[in-house]
């Protein structure tokens with residue numbers, strides 16, 4: 164029976180490891196099962212708080228391995244979950260009854276400097292792409308963290324430091340290679356398999372397993388970027404000032420306002436350890452993405468003028484200056500490797516003073532809270548405008564993206580953080596936008612919170628067409 168014909172239902176009885184020997188003989192990739200000595204390492208996600216217990220972990224070497232794995236899963240009534248890194252592992256649950264398909268061996272970065280595109284394998288991380296592109300004087304629309312997977316980020320949208328002037332990263336994807344849930348090897352572009360192309364650009368990984376993706380890159384070398392640090396006691400005044408500053412802000416600037424309780428850990432610089440801070444970090448584009456010559460000194464002076472109102476607030480540390488775009492991955496101080504983390508994020512339409520009061524009561528300097536950080540990214544600009552020919556997510560709703568969370572090394576801290584985050588999000592509900600951003604939702608979210616009705620109908624049609632048996636399980640399913 165083919166995948167398309169067989170109704171898939173998940174069995175909660177793990178398949179006997181011996182059955183996987185048969186799969187191991189059929190693929191070039193690696194098959195790991197609970198009987199392996201290193202199983203407790205192999206099954207880990209980047210987010211160490213996600214206790215994933217799949218039936219097996221398969222690391223395919225190429226698209227043919229992916230297809231064989233899908234057929235195997237179908238034969239044995241298992242579902243398949245693709246994972247690049249596991250940054251978004253929390254919404255997946257324990258993965259019982261599923262094969263975890265780890266894409267890390269699907270590597271390869273092919274840069275075409277003339278066409279200004281790059282093709283990357285599904286296992287490639289942003290840091291590797293950024294470094295490879297910098298050697299050609301090019302950059303891509305990477306997010307804040309170098310160890311996020313390129314494909315997972317693009318499937319959800321992709322908010323880079325250039326997003327306010329260039330839109331979502333996924334709007335710059337030109338081709339996606341995937342094995343559909345019903346086992347077809349497809350290349351999706353604006354002209355071929357266009358509904359799959361639409362669905363995969365923002366609609367998550369619901370329709371198949373992506374094996375490679377091609378996207379546009381830009382002739383940009385430098386950026387004006389950095390961070391300003393203030394004591395958290397000034398959060399009320401600073402958040403109001405930052406919010407006002409963002410209202411008429413030029414699209415070239417993208418910043419994030421952070422309430423941060425810095426952990427008292429040895430690898431944190433001593434003068435910051437244990438401090439409660441407000442951090443405003445971000446980037447201002449000073450080169451034209453077209454590669455057209457610009458007067459960099461003039462653009463830098465523009466960036467300085469643009470940031471002057473923030474500087475006038477008197478940070479005790481200010482690192483803003485010209486830097487290579489390839490160093491933007493250091494800016495946001497995201498953890499350099501796997502950590503146990505719990506959090507969630509939503510879109511906000513507005514941040515009036517009433518909302519600031521509510522937020523600071525729960526997470527400000529005087530709050531007793533397990534939250535390590537609350538990040539508020541200012542969006543709008545080109546992110547508010549539907550990109551012509553864009554995919555399922557081609558704009559973001561609201562003016563701000565808020566993410567709250569912290570480190571959760573044990574089950575008690577997971578529970579405490581879930582409760583603290585839920586309280587903050589509930590208190591801010593009067594200002595919530597019409598839809599949230601998939602990549603920032605780290606708890607299972609109903610699909611109608613992520614997509615408008617017409618988009619959701621199109622995505623469900625794509626699911627029926629490319630994964631009719633429902634073999635593929637993803638971080639945010641469509642029901």
Ligand SMILES: Cc1cc2nc3c(=O)[nH]c(=O)nc-3n(C[C@H](O)[C@H](O)[C@H](O)COP(=O)(O)OP(=O)(O)OC[C@H]3O[C@@H](n4cnc5c(N)ncnc54)[C@H](O)[C@@H]3O)c2cc1C
Pocket residue numbers: 245246247248249250251252255266285305306307308310311312313314315316318319320321322323367368369371372373374497498602603636637638639
């Ligand atoms: C520290 C940190 C910083 C971040 N910074 C940003 C940021 O600046 N901007 C931003 O937009 N987002 C950011 N994110 C969110 C990030 O984009 C999402 O978590 C994204 O889903 C991560 O992709 P991944 O491949 O690394 O994660 P994974 O958990 O491996 O993948 C996420 C989901 O994508 C799907 N998927 C992945 N690979 C495939 C595949 N090959 N085929 C089919 N489906 C697949 C699956 O459904 C999977 O569950 C950040 C997250 C963290 C934790």
